[in-house]
Amino acid sequence: MADSPLVTAKGYPPLNAPKLVILFLVNPKTGSLFPKPAEQDQPANTFEPFLEVKSLSVYYGPKPALKDVALAIPKGGITALIGPSGCGKTSFLNSLNRITDLIPGCQVKGHVRFDRGDVHAPTTDLLTLRRRIGMIFQKPNPFPLSIIKNMELPLKEHGITQRRQREERIEKVLKEVGLWEEVKERLNAPAHSLSGGQQQRLCIARALALQPEILLMDEPCSALDPLASQIVEDQIVKLGQQMTILIVTHNLAQARRIADNVALFWVQEGAGRLIEMDNAAKIFNSPKNPITASYVSGARG
Numbered sequence: 001m002a003d004s005p006l007v008t009a010k011g012y013p014p015l016n017a018p019k020l021v022i023l024f025l026v027n028p029k030t031g032s033l034f035p036k037p038a039e040q041d042q043p044a045n046t047f048e049p050f051l052e053v054k055s056l057s058v059y060y061g062p063k064p065a066l067k068d069v070a071l072a073i074p075k076g077g078i079t080a081l082i083g084p085s086g087c088g089k090t091s092f093l094n095s096l097n098r099i100t101d102l103i104p105g106c107q108v109k110g111h112v113r114f115d116r117g118d119v120h121a122p123t124t125d126l127l128t129l130r131r132r133i134g135m136i137f138q139k140p141n142p143f144p145l146s147i148i149k150n151m152e153l154p155l156k157e158h159g160i161t162q163r164r165q166r167e168e169r170i171e172k173v174l175k176e177v178g179l180w181e182e183v184k185e186r187l188n189a190p191a192h193s194l195s196g197g198q199q200q201r202l203c204i205a206r207a208l209a210l211q212p213e214i215l216l217m218d219e220p221c222s223a224l225d226p227l228a229s230q231i232v233e234d235q236i237v238k239l240g241q242q243m244t245i246l247i248v249t250h251n252l253a254q255a256r257r258i259a260d261n262v263a264l265f266w267v268q269e270g271a272g273r274l275i276e277m278d279n280a281a282k283i284f285n286s287p288k289n290p291i292t293a294s295y296v297s298g299a300r301g
């Protein structure tokens with residue numbers, strides 16, 4: 001099943017498949033897939049983009065670190081950003097909710113369009129933007145406060161004044177990341193007393209409490225041991241069924257397992273560039289670009 005170009009690495013039809021094709025492809029009772037129809041060869045990115053990037057370049061000085069990126073992200077599902085070290089994956093991710101504003105000397109040119117608004121317009125409200133487009137970093141970064149304060153602070157900052165409403169939301173998202181049973185008796189303990197994997201799930205819960213529409217994840221499993229990494233990966237897959245996730249990963253096996261769509265970045269002429277983006281099965285089984293083919297086969301990178 002996973003070899004069909006109409007099926008993603010997770011066995012779902014790609015997000016860019018037209019709705020009718022999805023309806024006829026999946027038998028709702030068995031979940032099995034019918035033989036692929038002729039629409040398979042339609043170009044990628046024919047969907048209505050949820051997030052659209054045009055002519056995006058990121059500079060840390062006079063020379064661009066990332067140059068002229070154009071891509072469109074569909075609503076829902078997981079898009080993995082892959083490529084060798086230094087090709088601009090993190091810079092790209094950071095530009096989507098303007099974390100780049102916080103990096104001294106960093107300059108972004110081009111357009112990021114989200115929900116009909118221009119993310120980089122001077123009038124964009126950053127608090128709202130970062131609530132709607134949340135971020136999870138490589139290293140878990142809980143505040144040096146209790147578990148409960150980690151969860152409460154952002155909610156208070158975003159105007160959730162009713163204690164009961166906060167408590168309900170906190171319990172719900174801690175359950176969503178599978179942490180509630182592990183922490184419900186010790187909510188006042190320091191967040192740093194949790195294991196690395198638990199801290200990362202706390203950070204995911206903290207972001208989820210603000211009900212983001214997009215979650216940006218920068219190698220969220222790479223600082224975790226294999227068991228914790230597996231637990232977090234399972235959470236990411238579940239979340240990808242409810243929301244839009246962009247995840248940077250160096251782990252190609254992970255990208256194969258979890259991604260609906262994959263974008264490969266590469267340094268060319270001194271700057272990171274987008275080489276190819278498509279549904280995961282196409283990137284891994286029949287990529288168009290020879291750089292992608294050699295990277296996913298392990299021959300380069």
Ligand SMILES: Nc1ncnc2c1ncn2[C@@H]1O[C@H](COP(=O)(O)OP(=O)(O)OP(=O)(O)O)[C@@H](O)[C@H]1O
Pocket residue numbers: 060065083084085086087088089090091092103272
């Ligand atoms: N704050 C910064 N100041 C100066 N240069 C930077 C800064 N951050 C990144 N760069 C440079 O920009 C380029 C792209 O870096 P970036 O971290 O975006 O790549 P990456 O693909 O995410 O790398 P990795 O996989 O190693 O995390 C690199 O050459 C890097 O050295």
